[in-house]
Amino acid sequence: MKTSPFVWSGRLLSGLVVSFVAADALLKLTGRPDLLRAGIEVAAPPALLGSALLIAATLYALPRTALLGAGLLTAALVLSSAGQADPSRLLFGAYVALLLWAGLFLRKPGLGQPVLRVIR
DSSP states (O other): OOHHHHHHHHHHHHHHHHHHHHHHHHHEEEEEHHHHHHHHHOOSSSHHHHHHHHHHHHHHHHGGGGGHHHHHHHHHHHHHHOOOOEEEEHHHHHHHHHHHHHHHHHHGGGHHHHHHHHHH
């Protein structure tokens, strides 16, 4: 069975997002103070945030739970950038969320059909 180039590009985008989020989660789980200061400061413990990000990234990477994982990762990106005064950090979260959803729509071709019906 031959796979479409759109599906492969969706897998590539999804892989980039998963690797970025997993790296961020692992940095939070290490607990090094210099790395934690460089990140976005929130009231939750870094180990809890890292664990939640790893779970959400795993859900996004698995085909059956990709939609749930995309929703959780989008919520994490929105919540982490909501309190930022710096526009570049706010836009970075939006760019990652855009890549996340673009990768999902490309690797699951049937998912975009209801969206296209609404636009027409």
